[in-house]
Amino acid sequence: MRHLLLFLLPLCLSAQTYTELLNLLEKNNSYKSAKELESASQSLYLAAQGKNLPSLDATLSAIEFNEIPNMSLHLPSFPATTANVGTRKHLEGALILSYPLFTGFAISASIDKAKLESEQASLKMTNLKRNLAMHVTQLYSTIIAEEKVIEALQSSQSAINQSYKKAKGFYDNGLLAQSELYAIEAKKYDIDAQILHHQNQRQQLLNQLSYILNTKIETVQSTSLKAFDTPELSEVTTIALNEREDLQAMAKTIDVAQSTIELAKSKNYPNIALVGVAKRQGDSLELNGDGYTNADKSYVGISASWNLFNGFSDAHAIDAARAAKMSAFFNLEEYKQQVSLEVENTGLELKTFEAKLQSALLEAKASESYTHLTQGRFDNQLISADELSRAIANLASAKAKVATLQSELFNQSARLWLECGWNVFEKKALLQY
Numbered sequence: 001m002r003h004l005l006l007f008l009l010p011l012c013l014s015a016q017t018y019t020e021l022l023n024l025l026e027k028n029n030s031y032k033s034a035k036e037l038e039s040a041s042q043s044l045y046l047a048a049q050g051k052n053l054p055s056l057d058a059t060l061s062a063i064e065f066n067e068i069p070n071m072s073l074h075l076p077s078f079p080a081t082t083a084n085v086g087t088r089k090h091l092e093g094a095l096i097l098s099y100p101l102f103t104g105f106a107i108s109a110s111i112d113k114a115k116l117e118s119e120q121a122s123l124k125m126t127n128l129k130r131n132l133a134m135h136v137t138q139l140y141s142t143i144i145a146e147e148k149v150i151e152a153l154q155s156s157q158s159a160i161n162q163s164y165k166k167a168k169g170f171y172d173n174g175l176l177a178q179s180e181l182y183a184i185e186a187k188k189y190d191i192d193a194q195i196l197h198h199q200n201q202r203q204q205l206l207n208q209l210s211y212i213l214n215t216k217i218e219t220v221q222s223t224s225l226k227a228f229d230t231p232e233l234s235e236v237t238t239i240a241l242n243e244r245e246d247l248q249a250m251a252k253t254i255d256v257a258q259s260t261i262e263l264a265k266s267k268n269y270p271n272i273a274l275v276g277v278a279k280r281q282g283d284s285l286e287l288n289g290d291g292y293t294n295a296d297k298s299y300v301g302i303s304a305s306w307n308l309f310n311g312f313s314d315a316h317a318i319d320a321a322r323a324a325k326m327s328a329f330f331n332l333e334e335y336k337q338q339v340s341l342e343v344e345n346t347g348l349e350l351k352t353f354e355a356k357l358q359s360a361l362l363e364a365k366a367s368e369s370y371t372h373l374t375q376g377r378f379d380n381q382l383i384s385a386d387e388l389s390r391a392i393a394n395l396a397s398a399k400a401k402v403a404t405l406q407s408e409l410f411n412q413s414a415r416l417w418l419e420c421g422w423n424v425f426e427k428k429a430l431l432q433y
Contacts, residue, residue, distance in 0.1 A: 015218075015219045015220055015221035015222065016217055016219070016220050016221060017220075017221045018137075018140055018220075018221075018433060019430065019433060021136055021140055021209070021213065021217070021220070022133055022136065022430075024213040024214075024215050025129050025132050025133060025136065025213065026129070027213055027214040027215055028132055028212060028213060028214055029214055030128060030132075031125070031128055031129060031132065034121075034124060034125040034128050035125060037121050037124075037125070038118070038121040038122050038124075038125050040121075041114075041117050041118040041120075041121035041122075042118050042121075044114050044117070044118070045111075045114040045115050045117070045118040047114070048110050048111045048113075048114035048115075049111055049114075051100075051107045051110065051111070052107055052111070054097055054098065054099040055096075055097070055098045055099070056095065056096070056097050057095070057096045057098075058093075058094070058095055058096075059092075059093065059094045059096065060091070060092070060093045060094075061091065061092045061093075062089070062090070062091045063089075063090050063091075064088055064089050064090075065086075065088045065089075065090065067088070068084050068086065068087065068088050069084065069085050069086035069087075070082045070083060070084050070085060071083055071085050084292070085292050085293075086290055086292050086293070087283040087290045087291070087292070089283045089284070090281065090283065090290065091281065091282055091283065091284065091285060091287060092279065092280070092281045092287075092297075093279070093280055093281075093287050094277050094278065094279035094280075095277070095278040095279075096275065096276075096277050097275070097276040097277070097278075098273055098274065098275045098276075099273065099274045100271070100272075100273050101272045101273060101274055101302075102269070102270070102271065102272040103266060103269075103271050103272075104265070104266030104267065104268065104269025104270070104271065105262060105265075105266050105269070106263055106266035106267075108262075109259050109260075109262035109263040109266060110259075110263060112255075112259045112262075113256055113259035113260065113263065116252050116255045116256045116259060117252075117256060119252055120249050120252040120253065120256065123245045123246070123248050123249040123252065124245075124246075124249050126245045126422050126423070127244075127245035127246040127249060127422070129422050130245060130246075130418055130421065130422035130425070132212060133418055133422065133425070134414075134415055134418050135212060136209065136212060136213070137410075137411055137414045137415065137418070138411050138415075139205050139208055139209045139212070140209070140220055141225060141407040141408070141410045141411040141414075142205055142407055142411075143202055143205045143206060143209070143220050144220065144222060144223065144225055144403075144407060144410075145225075145403045145404050145406070145407030146198050146201050146202040146205065147202060147222050148222075148399070148400070148402075148403030148406075148407075149198050149399075149400040149403055149404070150195060150198050150199060150202070151399075152395075152396045152399035152400050152403065153191055153194050153195045153198065153396050153400075154195060155396070155399075156191055156392050156393065156395060156396035157188070157191045157192065157195065159371075159375070159392050160184065160187060160188045160191055160389065160392050161188065163184060163375070163378065163385070163388055163389070163392070164184050164185060164188055166378070166379065167180065167181050167184050167385050168181065170381070175381065176385065180384055180385040180386060181385065183384075183385055183386045183389060184385040184386070184388070184389045187389035187390075187392070187393060190393075191393070191396070194396075206218070206219070206220075224406070225406045225407055225409070225410035226410070227350075227354075227406075227409045227410050227412075227413040228410075228413040228414055228416075228417055228429050228432050228433070229413075229432060230347075230350070230413055230416050230417065233343070233344065233347040236343050236347065236416060236419070236420060237339075237340050237343045237344070239420040239421070239424055240339055240340075240343050240419050240420045240421065241336060241339060241340070243420055243421040243423065243424050244339060244419070244420065244421045245421055245422060245423075246335075247332070247335065247336065247339060250328070250331060250332045250335055251332060253328040253331075253332070254325060254328045254329055254332065256328075257321060257324045257325035257328050258325055260321040260324065260325075261318060261321040261322055261325060263321075264314065264317040264318040264320075264321045265318055267307065267314040267317070268314060269306075270304055270305060270306035271304065271305050271306070272302065272303070272304045273302070273303050273304075274300075274301075274302055275300070275301050275302070275303055276299075276300045276301075277298055277299050277300075278298045279296070279297040279298050279299070280295050280296055280297065280298075281293070281295060281297055282295055339419070342419060343416070343419050346412060346415055346416050346419060347416060349412050350409070350412040350413060350416060353405055353408045353409045353412055354409060356405050357402070357405040357406060357409055360398070360401045360402045360405050361402055363398050363401070364395075364398040364399055364401070364402050367391075367394050367395045367398040368395055368398075370391055370394075370395075371391045371392060371394075371395045374387060374388050374391040375388065375391075414429065417429035
């Protein structure tokens with residue numbers, strides 16, 4: 001058993017890759033809630049379709065009169081007499097089949113509306129997944145950046161420890177002032193504190209990631225972040241306006257409003273229905289008559305109703321539905337402008353980070369070369385310990401800057417694809433990773 005646990009432990013603690021994290025998005029509780037709403041909308045659509053089919057109802061009623069039903073007979077030259085026309089107990093059973101022949105297009109409008117709302121719920125669920133992916137991408141890239149910063153600091157920690165040993169040797173032999181020894185020792189403790197700070201930052205980010213994915217994430221796979229290849233900004237904008245799930249969901253709102261208008265207009269038409277009733281009555285559950293009237297009271301008929309006046313409420317309902325449609329249209333146009341601006345700003349940020357990264361890489365290269373030079377000078381007692389400490393710290397800072405910019409570049413390139421829509425990101429961007 002012990003050997004089995006030792007074998008399984010590395011599997012449980014294995015680092016999650018970026019794609020593995022995205023595969024956990026559906027564990028998010030908000031996504032699960034949206035999934036249930038989608039299922040509910042689909043059921044409501046199926047329920048609306050059922051209105052196109054005939055309705056079959058069964059009824060059974062049983063009553064007991066206080067007095068036996070009778071009638072009075074008034075005949076010329078005869079005194080008034082009474083005669084029974086039924087029994088005290090009366091039972092009726094019926095099967096009622098009804099079918100709407102015409103409802104002013106209300107049924108078709110309600111079915112269309114339910115279908116559009118079902119499609120809208122599905123689009124909203126996918127868009128929620130897109131937004132969650134944005135958040136996960138940002139957390140993932142920041143965690144990787146924190147790990148790279150920690151690695152850089154640990155490298156500086158190793159260098160500063162070696163330098164401290166040499167400085168201590170110089171000090172013990174009277175070749176170094178005590179103040180310089182204290183300066184390099186202070187820098188050593190400062191690096192230790194920075195490492196602890198970034199380790200805590202990384203853990204906080206992992207906790208946030210675990211919360212979003214509703215899964216305990218111990219660590220992510222540490223790798224060099226490579227930005228996604230992205231198309232031209234104009235092409236990204238066109239794709240986003242055509243493929244974004246939230247835009248499609250808002251467009252469905254206009255279609256839903258149109259269905260609401262058709263539904264409101266249906267009140268202006270008559271309702272015509274075909275009714276067929278298989279009905280029997282009697283004084284017992286056999287429903288074989290009561291000895292006075294026939295047992296079979298079945299019939300077939302057509303019913304029609306038409307509201308002629310209701311205080312103009314139908315007209316106001318139509319006006320309200322039209323206004324709602326126009327409101328949805330203007331909201332969609334406004335949101336399209338917002339999406340275009342969002343894509344453009346992300347593209348500009350991406351270009352900015354690309355330029356900054358090139359500068360930071362050269363800066364890190366120069367800092368590394370300078371640190372090696374400074375280390376040699378210190379070993380030969382040509383410079384102070386404080387200058388060496390600053391060179392080591394600057395190298396760690398330069399490496400941390402590179403890691404942070406690589407993280408931001410990855411995040412912004414992924415964000416640009418995600419701003420095109422989840423399906424586009426899944427089919428085009430993830431294939432690069």
